[in-house]
Amino acid sequence: REIRQGEEIAWYADGETIVRSEHNPNIAYAYDRVFGPTTTTQQVYDVAAQHVVGGAMQGINGTIFAYGVTSSGKTHTMHGDQRSPGIIPLAVKDAFGIIQETLNREFLLRVSYLEIYNEVVNDLLNPAGKNLRIREDLQGTFVEGIKEEVVLSPTHVLSLIAAGEEHRHIGSTNFNLLSSRSHTIFTLTVESSPFCESNEGETVTFSQLNLIDLAGSESSRAETTGARRKEGSYINKSLLTLGTVISKLTDGKATHVPFRNSKLTRLLQSSLSGQGRVSLICTVTPASSNSEETHNTLKFAHRSKHIEIQALQNKVDMLA
Numbered sequence: 001r002e003i004r005q006g007e008e009i010a011w012y013a014d015g016e017t018i019v020r021s022e023h024n025p026n027i028a029y030a031y032d033r034v035f036g037p038t039t040t041t042q043q044v045y046d047v048a049a050q051h052v053v054g055g056a057m058q059g060i061n062g063t064i065f066a067y068g069v070t071s072s073g074k075t076h077t078m079h080g081d082q083r084s085p086g087i088i089p090l091a092v093k094d095a096f097g098i099i100q101e102t103l104n105r106e107f108l109l110r111v112s113y114l115e116i117y118n119e120v121v122n123d124l125l126n127p128a129g130k131n132l133r134i135r136e137d138l139q140g141t142f143v144e145g146i147k148e149e150v151v152l153s154p155t156h157v158l159s160l161i162a163a164g165e166e167h168r169h170i171g172s173t174n175f176n177l178l179s180s181r182s183h184t185i186f187t188l189t190v191e192s193s194p195f196c197e198s199n200e201g202e203t204v205t206f207s208q209l210n211l212i213d214l215a216g217s218e219s220s221r222a223e224t225t226g227a228r229r230k231e232g233s234y235i236n237k238s239l240l241t242l243g244t245v246i247s248k249l250t251d252g253k254a255t256h257v258p259f260r261n262s263k264l265t266r267l268l269q270s271s272l273s274g275q276g277r278v279s280l281i282c283t284v285t286p287a288s289s290n291s292e293e294t295h296n297t298l299k300f301a302h303r304s305k306h307i308e309i310q311a312l313q314n315k316v317d318m319l320a
């Protein structure tokens with residue numbers, strides 16, 4: 001569409017760097033990886049997600065999230081479609097594949113699926129689960145009363161996600177007719193233990209894999225009026241807080257990180273500050289009409305690169 005509309009190219013990829021073509025001297029940002037327009041989601045998965053999913057199956061918490069303005073490809077990346085499955089279906093397939101290959105352990109997988117809409121947490125697997133509370137215990141934050149389903153096959157998980165999608169809030173903005181107005185968090189909880197309980201030295205592991213599709217990160221110019229504008233301010237509150245939290249985590253001097261200022265950052269607190277693997281996928285368009293928003297996304301991605309997180313295994317030693 002952007003090409004048809006005769007848009008200029010404002011940003012382009014050069015190796016692992018994204019360069020602004022409109023400026024002289026050029027502005028450029030370097031990343032761990034840059035994926036160009038011909039990359040498939042499977043290739044993105046192999047580089048940016050597989051090690052996080054593999055880690056979760058071994059007891060290391062994992063979080064993968066997609067960040068970017070509306071229409072830049074977050075949902076395409078996380079959910080995809082039949083022709084090009086996204087990170088979530090690829091992760092689910094991979095998880096069950098690992099279970100089949102791991103002959104000496106048994107696994108229990110549970111899933112939950114929620115959205116944060118206007119700073120309210122709703123359960124997408126249970127339409128009655130509205131305005132749920134976020135609580136804390138020794139293990140971290142959790143959503144009180146959220147429905148968790150034990151899952152037995154990839155098809156089972158995908159049918160639950162499809163049912164959950166029906167309850168998701170989508171609306172119309174100037175940018176994207178089917179724009180996501182809520183943040184969604186799909187969580188796969190993995191428990192595994194050795195088949196033979198008397199195996200001394202073997203461990204029981206427990207971990208969570210959070211796969212997150214954020215609402216569009218655009219600033220107020222995308223918002224129309226009334227309810228849409230209100231949604232925009234809530235979406236931005238969570239994303240603004242996410243930006244502040246990431247800045248504070250990366251500047252090394254901050255004594256207070258405001259995780260509690262939004263639902264999104266409260267739920268991500270243990271992922272961002274605790275132990276685990278995190279992969280942040282930022283989606284951008286080269287088109288000039290979105291040049292400033294693209295710049296904001298690139299700056300966000302650049303700051304986030306400097307967060308250091310330890311990837312530790314959550315394990316319980318088996319008693320002989």
Ligand SMILES: Nc1ncnc2c1ncn2[C@@H]1O[C@H](COP(=O)(O)OP(=O)(O)OP(=O)(O)O)[C@@H](O)[C@H]1O
Nearest residue numbers: 069070071072073074075076176178179180215216
């Ligand atoms: N890499 C890509 N390859 C092919 N099509 C893509 C790609 N990225 C996005 N699209 C297409 O562009 C459109 C908008 O993408 P998508 O819905 O994923 O954006 P989004 O960032 O999730 O937007 P929103 O925040 O509004 O939900 C969709 O039709 C999607 O299929």
